[in-house]
Amino acid sequence: MLNKVIAELVDEKGLDQASLQSVICEGILAAFSKKYPEAILRVSVNKKTESILVEAEKTIVSSVENPSTEITLKKAVVLQKGVTVGDKIWVQFEEPVGRVEILKARQVIAAKLKDIEALSIYDAFKDKQGTIVQGVVHKHEQNGTLVTLRDTLAFLPRSLSIPTETYVTGRPIRALLKTVHQEHRSTGQLILDRSSAEFLARLLELEIPEVYDKLIEIKAVARRAGYKSKVIVAQNDPNIDPVGTCIGVGGGRIKPILKELDGEKIDIFSWGNSKEELVALALRPAEVNRVELVDDNRARAWVSDDQRALAIGKLGQNIGLASELLGLDIELVSSGQGLEEVSLGSNDTSESNF
16 A cells, blocks of 8 residues: 555655655656656545556547547546537546656655655754764774764765774764765765864863863864874963863863874963964974064974974974964974974964873
8 A cells, every 4th residue: 555655664764744745756757757758647646545646638639649648528528527629638547657667766766765865864964063973883984984873874984084093883983073965975964074173172162161161262273183183272261271171180181082082192282372482382292492483474493403303293294283273384493503494384274282
């Protein structure tokens, strides 16, 4: 029975019954229209018999030449009294369709159901975009990880994953809901992110009440997932130490975040420092002897030769993070010598290390 099939789909997909009936009718109409393109057709659900009713608009003629579009007056008056030759009436369409047309109907129905499901998923998650969501690892694949969120599969691309992390099926996982696509996509409508600076910022909000309540403000975050992050914080309450509050007693507040990030290091600095001090702090663990601001976009930092490698970091990541964090191109200068090397830079916009 058609209503039973529709009811099962309503339960399985959580979709509206009227919408499902409309989708099925569209699929049936596509099948008949494919085989009888010259016919004017409409499809509806007969609620009493729970069956599909296919009707065609036919012209009343004396002699039928095309049974798909014409009907004799003799047959027409049985269906509707008072009609005459030249009139048009809707009659049940009884011509058959074949296997190819049925396949077409299935394709249309499947596509329409995907569209309805996609809209339902979009409506359910659009307000969560940009926030942290929690799910369960469903399956790890070469190009990323599928995560179950509220019975919906989301996708964590490899490019947005923490490189050092292993994703185990059945394990709980938190991630930033980066993108909610409105349309159905093969990789999923819900795209997750664990590698961005925004994910770390939202984690700090989630784990540290003072950040959530805006008593402490995150001024800037720079991150290399799996390696290190650098964060600048400022207090909006003069009685609060922003760095100490984020770290917590014995690191009690920052440690859950480090665990969430698979042991990634986090350096936190106070916005209350001067820009020269921030440059020196951002280049930690290197010891910086002197900093000079060249202009609004550039700074020079003097370091000893034995500190140069630490300032640059693995593959230039430490100085790259410092530059990104402060929105400055930072040039390294060997102490006692002239300009020696220009670092990796960025023009985008007290201290503790963990």
